Amino acid sequence: MCVAGIRFVRTIDERQTTRDRLKPILRRNETMSQSLDVDKLEQEVKAVYRNVATEPDDEFHFEMGRPLAVRLGYPPADLDRIPEDALESFAGVGYHFDLADLQPGERVLDLGSGSGTDAFVAALHVGEAGSVTGLDMTDEQLAKARELRDATGMERVSFEKGYIEDLPFEDESFDVVISNGVINLSAEKDRVFEEVRRVLEPDGRLAISDIISEQRLAESIKTDADLWAACIGGAEQVDDYTSLIEMPGFDVTEVRENTEYEFTSEQAQGACQKYGVKSVSLAARK
Numbered sequence: 001m002c003v004a005g006i007r008f009v010r011t012i013d014e015r016q017t018t019r020d021r022l023k024p025i026l027r028r029n030e031t032m033s034q035s036l037d038v039d040k041l042e043q044e045v046k047a048v049y050r051n052v053a054t055e056p057d058d059e060f061h062f063e064m065g066r067p068l069a070v071r072l073g074y075p076p077a078d079l080d081r082i083p084e085d086a087l088e089s090f091a092g093v094g095y096h097f098d099l100a101d102l103q104p105g106e107r108v109l110d111l112g113s114g115s116g117t118d119a120f121v122a123a124l125h126v127g128e129a130g131s132v133t134g135l136d137m138t139d140e141q142l143a144k145a146r147e148l149r150d151a152t153g154m155e156r157v158s159f160e161k162g163y164i165e166d167l168p169f170e171d172e173s174f175d176v177v178i179s180n181g182v183i184n185l186s187a188e189k190d191r192v193f194e195e196v197r198r199v200l201e202p203d204g205r206l207a208i209s210d211i212i213s214e215q216r217l218a219e220s221i222k223t224d225a226d227l228w229a230a231c232i233g234g235a236e237q238v239d240d241y242t243s244l245i246e247m248p249g250f251d252v253t254e255v256r257e258n259t260e261y262e263f264t265s266e267q268a269q270g271a272c273q274k275y276g277v278k279s280v281s282l283a284a285r286k
Contacts, residue, residue: 036223038187044229045185046138049091053115053140056088062181062231063264064091069117071260073098082120083148089115089141093181093231094209094258097121099283101205105129106175109199111164111192111208112136112182116145116157122178123157133174134159135167165191172201179208181279184234189244197248197286206250206284209258212238214276221271232263232271238280250284 051058056065066087069079073095079087091114102108102125110119113134122132136142136159145159162168164179165188177196186192196206213235227233236244242252261279263269271277 036187036228037225041187041225041228044225048229049114049138050140052089052091053138053144060091060264062091062268063262064089066090068092072258073260074121078121078124081124082117083152086115086117086120086145086148089144090117091181092118092209093211093261093279094281096178096180096207096209096281096283097125099254099281100176100178100207102126102176107173108132109169109174109177110134111177111179112185113145113159114141116148116159118178118180119145119157119159120154123154126156128156130156132157135162135164137161137163165195167195167199169199171198173199174204175201176205176207179210181210181231183208184211184231184236185228186234189236190247193245193250194248197250200286202286204286206245207282209279209281210241211235211277212241212280214238214278217275230268232268232277235277242282245282245284250286252282252284254283256281
């Protein structure tokens, strides 16, 4: 693993203790899930990202749009080749396509694909022989992404409705799974990574950007559906997050901080200052 530019490899003993280390985390998350209204959380998340799709000029806890994508590291040449209307609703938290190392002909799954920015970028990398599937639970995001796909003729990109904890795909259906600022929104991250491993081919790759915290969040934050929808309440500590990835059998190969990402609202900035909430990009292999 590489954290803050330092690369190291986990020993066998460290891998063997991952599941034991996760037991208190999973128990804590199970207790938290009992306190968190998961149905309310889903509705809050859908409401936020419905507005992201339909009213991108509204105020959110986070920045959006092409300037954000450029600052995070997206090559302008790639952004020039995807729909502008997708970019206006781009709400990613990092850049991980260098970690994904997409190759022509590969099959890619984008978890929480939103208006389609990352799916369209992925399509540029895999070419005509490849395919990209975006998965999202919000109807308005799916409608926007599909409309943009149809308008641009990117037939190798499809958008499906579903939940990242219960992927509607066959085993070993994809070569690479990507995701940007989405997995933190799930109250069942262990299930997410189990499902990701299931749908990946042997030696498949995972490349994601997400929100983590340096310190454990207060229970009042972790049980607040509004703060979850703002990409704050669901932030795990980075070691806990990587352990959740490793539990089903992934090897985490790199973790790096996205120093260019920042929240915009005072409430979100307060959490960043108090708990060290920030963005990272991670790579892992099945």
